[in-house]
Amino acid sequence: MSPAGPAARAGDLTQALIDRDVWSEELLGQADIPIVDSPLVSVGGGLGSFTLIDHLRICGVPTGSLRVLTPLTTPWESFAYLTRVSQVAARDRLRSDSSSCPDNIWGFPSYALREAIAADSVRGFLAPLWKVMTEPVFSEHVTPRLSQVIDALAREHFRIRYPEMVVGGQVRMIRRRADGGYFTILTTAETSTAARRIAFRSGYVHLAVGYAGLKFLPDLQIYRETARNASRVVNAYEPHEHVYDQLRRRPGTVMVRGSGIVASRVLQRLIDERNNHGLQTRVVHIFGDYVAHSHGPRFMRRHGGDGFGYQAFDEPKAVWGGQLRDRARETEGRERVEFYDSLGASSTPYRKQWQAKLGTARQEGWYSTVVGRVEALDPGADDLISARVQTGDSVLLAEASFVIDCTGLESDIGEQRILADLLQHSGARRNPLGRLDVEPSFEVRETRSGKGRLYASGAATHGGYVPGVDTFLGLQIAALEIADDLAEQGFCRKLGPLRSIQQWLRWATNTVI
Amino acid sequence: MTYSLAGRLQTRILIFGVLGGAWTAVITPILPTRLPLGASFRMTFSVLLLTIVLGVFWELGYHLLQQFRWDKDWPTMFSLLAGVPEGLLVWLLLETDSWFWDVPVTPRGFWLLFISLWLVVWIVLSGPIRVLLVRRRWRGGRLFG
Numbered sequence: 135m136s137p138a139g140p141a142a143r144a145g146d147l148t149q150a151l152i153d154r155d156v157w158s159e160e161l162l163g164q165a166d167i168p169i170v171d172s173p174l175v176s177v178g179g180g181l182g183s184f185t186l187i188d189h190l191r192i193c194g195v196p197t198g199s200l201r202v203l204t205p206l207t208t209p210w211e212s213f214a215y216l217t218r219v220s221q222v223a224a225r226d227r228l229r230s231d232s233s234s235c236p237d238n239i240w241g242f243p244s245y246a247l248r249e250a251i252a253a254d255s256v257r258g259f260l261a262p263l264w265k266v267m268t269e270p271v272f273s274e275h276v277t278p279r280l281s282q283v284i285d286a287l288a289r290e291h292f293r294i295r296y297p298e299m300v301v302g303g304q305v306r307m308i309r310r311r312a313d314g315g316y317f318t319i320l321t322t323a324e325t326s327t328a329a330r331r332i333a334f335r336s337g338y339v340h341l342a343v344g345y346a347g348l349k350f351l352p353d354l355q356i357y358r359e360t361a362r363n364a365s366r367v368v369n370a371y372e373p374h375e376h377v378y379d380q381l382r383r384r385p386g387t388v389m390v391r392g393s394g395i396v397a398s399r400v401l402q403r404l405i406d407e408r409n410n411h412g413l414q415t416r417v418v419h420i421f422g423d424y425v426a427h428s429h430g431p432r433f434m435r436r437h438g439g440d441g442f443g444y445q446a447f448d449e450p451k452a453v454w455g456g457q458l459r460d461r462a463r464e465t466e467g468r469e470r471v472e473f474y475d476s477l478g479a480s481s482t483p484y485r486k487q488w489q490a491k492l493g494t495a496r497q498e499g500w501y502s503t504v505v506g507r508v509e510a511l512d513p514g515a516d517d518l519i520s521a522r523v524q525t526g527d528s529v530l531l532a533e534a535s536f537v538i539d540c541t542g543l544e545s546d547i548g549e550q551r552i553l554a555d556l557l558q559h560s561g562a563r564r565n566p567l568g569r570l571d572v573e574p575s576f577e578v579r580e581t582r583s584g585k586g587r588l589y590a591s592g593a594a595t596h597g598g599y600v601p602g603v604d605t606f607l608g609l610q611i612a613a614l615e616i617a618d619d620l621a622e623q624g625f626c627r628k629l630g631p632l633r634s635i636q637q638w639l640r641w642a643t644n645t646v647i
Numbered sequence: 648m649t650y651s652l653a654g655r656l657q658t659r660i661l662i663f664g665v666l667g668g669a670w671t672a673v674i675t676p677i678l679p680t681r682l683p684l685g686a687s688f689r690m691t692f693s694v695l696l697l698t699i700v701l702g703v704f705w706e707l708g709y710h711l712l713q714q715f716r717w718d719k720d721w722p723t724m725f726s727l728l729a730g731v732p733e734g735l736l737v738w739l740l741l742e743t744d745s746w747f748w749d750v751p752v753t754p755r756g757f758w759l760l761f762i763s764l765w766l767v768v769w770i771v772l773s774g775p776i777r778v779l780l781v782r783r784r785w786r787g788g789r790l791f792g
Binding site: 233239240241242243244247266267268269270271272430432433434435436437445446450451452454455456457458459460611614629631634635638 | 651
């Protein structure tokens with residue numbers, strides 16, 4: 135590090151700060167860390183932060199009272215990245231309900247209605263309306279295109295003047311303040327001339343840091359760490375274009391693991407590549423749990439077939455605002471775990487297009503399924519990967535050129551730096567599913583500091599009173615609950631019918647607020 | 648929509664009562680009932696009242712059917728089509744002598760009222776209601792509790 139580099143910049147964490155659970159201005163002064171006041175800071179800067187800021191701005195909170203601390207340049211940056219690498223192109227349709235609109239807190243007009251209004255033909259106008267009217271019985275669910283959602287987010291983020299509230303940098307930790315509220319430590323960019331760390335002093339903190347990280351299946355992890363050709367084992371949520379590139383140059387077999395939506399997208403890409411480029415790719419799909427048909431008790435029965443559990447969205451719809459949400463609200467401890475289990479494991483939507491493509495692949499014999507547990511992966515000859523699969527009483531050996539892990543395993547929240555610090559120093563604890571324990575209001579339990587409150591939303595709070603927290607709807611539910619809780623404390627106005635109508639009209643006319 | 652039972656009942660009573668009541672009041676004077684205005688109002692508000700009262704029982708049935716759905720949702724098409732049996736039942740009760748409540752009723756007036764009432768409520772519940780009552784969709788259709 136050069137003398138002019140980061141180490142030379144003023145204001146860094148001291149051992150005393152790192153060790154102490156509760157901080158004072160004096161302690162920060164001793165470390166030369168400047169203090170900046172902001173009544174509320176949102177940490178993360180992705181869609182979780184955006185939805186809360188959107189709600190609060192609509193509730194009348196001025197931009198000067200809100201700060202978003204983030205390394206991201208736009209709130210949809212992480213979302214766009216994850217969708218792109220998991221094989222969703224801009225024109226592709228997401229797995230998201232038409233009235234699930236992160237750019238519009240009311241969910242009205244839905245994306246289907248907006249698509250109809252924007253259409254330039256009668257057919258284009260009627261098709262989405264007919265589909266949304268007859269879904270999901272006579273037609274498939276209407277889901278928005280990725281580009282439609284991102285365009286709408288961009289429009290809304292300008293409308294609420296979101297960029298004015300963003301402070302660039304990486305949050306290192308949040309600690310309680312001796313006189314109430316919190317200090318949030320932001321590490322500024324290396325190129326910045328500001329102090330290395332800035333402490334944001336706020337009464338309220340909102341935490342929406344997204345997924346703690348990708349996690350590979352244990353056998354894949356071992357292979358990646360030990361094998362020479364580790365790039366042949368990839369996670370579907372990381373860039374893996376090289377797999378498709380290499381398959382175009384040399385035919386090979388791809389082993390797909392997992393049976394959720396991402397597996398469907400990867401299979402679609404592999405099939406399209408094969409069809410469009412005349413390839414000879416073969417696919418071996420490994421199912422840990424093979425769903426042969428509809429399953430579950432009479433009143434909790436999910437469709438299934440060909441190995442997949444079929445479900446329109448990430449969760450059964452009623453978790454976001456129906457009887458399943460009510461039921462989740464009443465569960466604690468072991469009962470909560472059982473309730474989440476009853477919602478079923480991985481699922482994918484039943485789409486005719488995918489069914490047809492997989493049906494053809496099966497008929498032509500280049501798509502095969504194996505049901506079992508992969509015990510180990512070994513490097514084989516000619517850059518192949520050899521998998522030992524335990525199937526019933528026997529062990530099967532399968533060879534592949536590439537393995538794509540679509541299981542979507544997530545790291546423990548303890549591996550996320552800010553969350554780990556919160557668990558260690560601020561009293562936060564884990565919920566029955568091991569994530570951050572939050573109240574129904576999304577306040578992080580046991581972290582209250584004087585009159586200050588710390589909230590969290592998104593993936594870190596999975597396992598709480600609302601299932602499906604890492605979805606557009608889940609983020610909006612959390613945002614409204616937090617806004618209502620803040621309104622009770624006088625931070626903002628509660629969103630009543632009149633204000634809601636007035637603000638909706640401003641949304642509809644794209645009036646900057 | 649993902650209704651809870653309480654949400655269904657509240658929607659039936661309050662949304663039909665307030666929105667349906669307003670619509671019925673506005674449309675009755677121009678309905679071709681071929682009845683005096685007073686009798687027209689008696690007919691139209693009897694239809695509305697029956698739609699609400701019988702609707703409470705219909706909702707119990709719908710909720711039972713909803714339990715067979717994995718998503719525990721109620722597709723918008725179901726809400727629209729429910730108007731067919733519900734309208735027929737109200738018509739039969741009012742038109743045949745089996746009903747103890749003697750209300751003058753004319754087919755054209757009845758069906759124009761019922762269909763327009765059903766469509767107005769269905770359209771409002773399909774989207775615009777969310778602007779007025781922002782929390783309703785997160786609470787299984789409940790306005791209270």
